[in-house]
């Protein structure tokens with residue numbers, strides 16, 4: 409053990425961040441604006457206000473203010489499960505026999521089991537403050553729906569969740585957690601919405617997708633008095649709320665007198681990664697410090713490493729605004745991949761712009777290699793990681809092994825976004841040696857790119 413570096417570093421309650429950090433304020437090239445799908449003009453606050461809560465629209469459009477106060481009520485909720493620990497992975501370092509120093513920020517210490525609660529409570533709070541009755545959303549694997557159910561239960565709001573049908577059937581326990589917290593859960597596509605009926609007619613027997621569930625949730629929000637729609641990733645506002653991960657990490661490192669060299673996060677819609685790297689990226693953008701940032705995505709859904717940087721639809725029903733992002737095309741259906749949270753066809757426009765400006769790197773990894781890393785981590789460090797988080801573990805291990813070859817004593821930080829207790833079917837596949845990974849061919853991707861909207 410290093411002298412002075414404990415296994416776990418927690419901030420004192422008084423040291424917890426009181427403001428979120430908005431990395432867009434320090435970006436020279438701002439993320440591209442959302443466009444109205446009918447007119448292709450930037451969405452106005454008024455148009456966005458029909459779908460999203462007013463205060464969240466303000467945050468979504470704010471490219472100027474670097475710091476935004478966290479309301480006291482949200483700070484109080486954060487205190488129930490934050491600060492999260494910054495852990496020095498001494499045991500993993502020893503087994504890898506690496507000179508690298510490995511740290512991880514663990515976000516799985518709450519009932520929802522992931523970082524998603526950081527934004528769920530913020531979004532539910534602003535809905536409540538606006539005097540709304542409830543919110544709608546979609547959920548794939550179920551982490552976001554669970555987090556939102558916890559937040560709405562706490563604040564006494566209604567919550568309608570459209571859950572991708574295949575997950576609804578395969579993950580009954582996640583569904584029951586949401587219902588326990590009072591959410592109404594509907595398998596998507598459903599007969600309860602116009603867009604759901606349309607999708608079912610065109611694709612009878614479909615098991616659904618995130619894109620379908622989004623369309624249904626937006627329809628219900630815009631057709632129900634006192635309701636708005638909320639989204640658990642991709643949006644600028646979600647990255648803003650998730651900046652508590654990076655702010656706490658940075659403060660903890662400063663307490664230890666340590667500076668990370670490499671910062672690694674898994675990337676689905678980009679919210680945990682964006683939140684983790686934001687304050688460090690801010691330093692890089694302002695020329696105060698340098699870091700290597702690495703986004704890790706599954707080889708089966710490689711939006712950054714093989715996607716196009718273009719305007720695209722965010723949902724299957726094409727009712728949502730268009731976003732400029734690294735995308736595989738809204739019609740892209742990734743093969744069955746056990747990291748449900750990493751199956752979205754696009755990437756946050758903030759992360760997309762930072763990546764396009766070469767301020768960060770991206771790699772894709774195959775599922776079996778990810779689960780090898782997950783199993784190793786569980787056995788050595790004790791925590792059973794979510795499959796999504798294990799993408800970051802894989803690359804953190806790979807970077808630490810590179811250090812072993814070169815003898816470099818790099819300091820590595822990775823985001824451990826959650827626990828994998830509801831993902832035991834995936835672990836079972838891996839344990840039985842039945843896990844495969846399908847990597848899309850160039851032809852398949854070209855076919856999907858052909859469906860991108862033409863925007864001048």
Ligand SMILES: *Cc1c(COP(=O)(O)O)cnc(C)c1O
Pocket residue numbers: 521522523524551552640641642674675676677678679680681749750794796797825826827
């Ligand atoms: C949802 C989820 C992710 C991916 O979402 P991002 O918005 O890219 O952060 C990663 N890990 C876990 C545990 C998740 O639940």
